[in-house]
Amino acid sequence: MEDEFIVQQLSKEFENYGDILELLQKESHRGGVLVAGTMLDEYLYKLLKTFMINDAKKVKDLLEGGTNAPLGSFSSRILMSYCLGLISEDEYHDLDTIRKIRNVFAHRLLDASFKDEGVKQLCRNLKACDVVGEAHTLTNAVDRFTITVALLSGRIALRTLQTVRQQRQKAHPFTSLPPVML
Numbered sequence: 001m002e003d004e005f006i007v008q009q010l011s012k013e014f015e016n017y018g019d020i021l022e023l024l025q026k027e028s029h030r031g032g033v034l035v036a037g038t039m040l041d042e043y044l045y046k047l048l049k050t051f052m053i054n055d056a057k058k059v060k061d062l063l064e065g066g067t068n069a070p071l072g073s074f075s076s077r078i079l080m081s082y083c084l085g086l087i088s089e090d091e092y093h094d095l096d097t098i099r100k101i102r103n104v105f106a107h108r109l110l111d112a113s114f115k116d117e118g119v120k121q122l123c124r125n126l127k128a129c130d131v132v133g134e135a136h137t138l139t140n141a142v143d144r145f146t147i148t149v150a151l152l153s154g155r156i157a158l159r160t161l162q163t164v165r166q167q168r169q170k171a172h173p174f175t176s177l178p179p180v181m182l
Contacts, residue, residue: 024146029114030105036149037074037102040095043156044077047086050163053170074099086159090127094148097122101145114141128152 024032045063048071052059062071071080078099082092101122105112113119123141128148138144 033105041074044081047160050160053168094126094128
């Protein structure tokens with residue numbers, strides 16, 4: 001019963017998925033990249049929060065507070081999600097590549113563009129597009145970026161819903177003996 005409630009709550013949190021993808025299409029390239037990075041960062045936040053023990057204050061201390069929190073940055077959330085087995089190696093690769101693209105658009109104010117050779121190379125290296133039919137036709141950097149963001153965000157949202165049943169439990173306190181581990 002509790003699982004159903006949690007799934008309903010998470011479903012509500014992800015119901016704006018289509019709206020965000022639509023926003024990506026309407027934004028300038030810079031705006032779209034920044035929105036995509038923020039969306040994926042938020043999805044990883046929800047994935048990690050769902051997986052961690054039910055201790056709101058401690059989890060908040062880990063995940064919130066920007067770069068001062070141990071898992072407050074996009075890069076640390078990507079790495080932790082991978083190290084906990086919550087995302088695949090290919091997903092890790094693509095999320096880290098999107099993070100690099102986001103950083104280019106966030107920090108190079110005048111010359112960030114999908115026409116930039118470095119950005120085009122990063123987009124060529126995105127692996128998610130390779131699973132889409134006729135991937136060889138996806139040579140446009142913007143298309144590769146957008147399709148990868150859509151695939152990753154959908155996979156992470158679904159994985160978050162699946163993770164409800166895998167949430168970590170608090171360890172037994174000193175007042176009781178831990179169960180025998182075989």
